[in-house]
Amino acid sequence: MATDLNTVVLIGRLTRDPEFKMVGGSNSSLVNFTLANNRVYVSSGEKKEETNYFDCVAWGKLAEIVKDYTSKGKQILVEGRLIQESWDTNDGKKASRIKIRVENLQLLGAKMGATNNQGLSPQSFPVTNALEDSFSEIPAEDIF
Helix, strand or coil, X not given: CCXXXXXXXXXXXXXXXXXXXXXXXCCEEEEEEEEEEEEEEEECCEEEEEEEEEEEEEEHHHHHHHHHHCCCCCEEEEEEEEEEEEEECCCCCEEEEEEEEEEEEEEECCCCCCCCCXXXXXXXXXXXXXXXXXXXXXXXXXXX
């Protein structure tokens, strides 16, 4: 039987400062952020641009790196996988959304609008999957 594949790689800019939380009984680190990903293309001889927005989540040490080294406008590369979060709304309906579970990231370039580059080279921060199982029992209300 073939194994399914779930891999995402994006480069984009943070739309706002990351939202950092400590959750669960073991005080695990969690950060939520949104990436804006721009695409320029030509249609009928006219140059057009589209922007897509992707919600991302990172855990543990990677969450702390996002909190400490990124802010609104910072360009980053994220690698991860899609996850579907589901919950019951206050009116008893089912709701869900797709997010990117970040497993690796690279810091790129300066913040949008910055006038000088301090000569920083891209940094890569991988995270191991060994921590993932410890987060499966955290209630959804602690995550959102």
